[in-house]
Amino acid sequence: MSLACLDGAVMPVAEASISVTDEGLLRGDGAFEVLRLYGGRPFGLDEHLARMGRSAANLRLVLDPEAVRADVELLLREAAPGDALLRLVATRGGRRIALLEELPEHAPTISLASVTYAPTRILDGVKSLSYAGNMLATRLAKEAGADEALLVTPHGRVLEGPTSSFFWVRGGELLTPPLDDHVLDSITRRLVLEETEAREASCTLEDLTGAEEAFLASTVREVQAVSAIDGREIAVGGPLTARAAERVRARIQAAVGPPEPVG
Numbered sequence: 001m002s003l004a005c006l007d008g009a010v011m012p013v014a015e016a017s018i019s020v021t022d023e024g025l026l027r028g029d030g031a032f033e034v035l036r037l038y039g040g041r042p043f044g045l046d047e048h049l050a051r052m053g054r055s056a057a058n059l060r061l062v063l064d065p066e067a068v069r070a071d072v073e074l075l076l077r078e079a080a081p082g083d084a085l086l087r088l089v090a091t092r093g094g095r096r097i098a099l100l101e102e103l104p105e106h107a108p109t110i111s112l113a114s115v116t117y118a119p120t121r122i123l124d125g126v127k128s129l130s131y132a133g134n135m136l137a138t139r140l141a142k143e144a145g146a147d148e149a150l151l152v153t154p155h156g157r158v159l160e161g162p163t164s165s166f167f168w169v170r171g172g173e174l175l176t177p178p179l180d181d182h183v184l185d186s187i188t189r190r191l192v193l194e195e196t197e198a199r200e201a202s203c204t205l206e207d208l209t210g211a212e213e214a215f216l217a218s219t220v221r222e223v224q225a226v227s228a229i230d231g232r233e234i235a236v237g238g239p240l241t242a243r244a245a246e247r248v249r250a251r252i253q254a255a256v257g258p259p260e261p262v263g
């Protein structure tokens, strides 16, 4: 039975409900986070709670991150999940939701199609519930025959995936679009920047025609090699992608402990 925690009370997901008048639902007015659980242990809980606190503060939404932490601890204690996702939501209606979700299957490589996207400036630094644009971008990329979208501004600046950060290699150097270009301050992006020689640099779609490697980075995917952008193939299995994947995995394992034995 799948469990949720709603405002500090654990219950079956099917029994967890919020009001239809909650503006989190009606207007996408609220904040969220998605964490990954390894053998039931969350990675980066402090970082996710801190970002959720910043999102809420920027939205002028009252939220006590320590109450969210208590929800998480309670839910994890009662549900004892294995490898899974944990979604945290705070709505304008004042509801706190913690929800366990299945870990989606991700192929080792992914193809991207560019989709024009203008970040909403006023939501800078907010992981808001208003994600319809991001979800639509993925659908449009799939309609174009790719697996996922690569968001590109109307002026041609490459940003990120709808739910992931973007890294690429040029001249043996690992690069990622800067936060100044209004991409999300991703926790996995920070990890890659700390653990590798990667640096921030703006880039255009045209620049990417010379990409030697590329990958997406996120809590859910960790590091996922990009095999093509707009139908142009990119070599996978390159050294900088492998190194980033290894370093991110090592940091996660150091934090959550070794994987549990199978069987």
Ligand SMILES: Cc1ncc(COP(=O)(O)O)c(C=O)c1O
Binding pocket: 034, 160, 161, 162, 163, 164, 165, 183, 184, 185, 186, 187, 188, 189, 217, 218, 219, 220
């Ligand atoms: C737009 C966007 N960029 C990047 C990411 C990756 O962020 P993180 O590494 O914190 O999961 C996400 C995560 O959902 C996202 O929504």
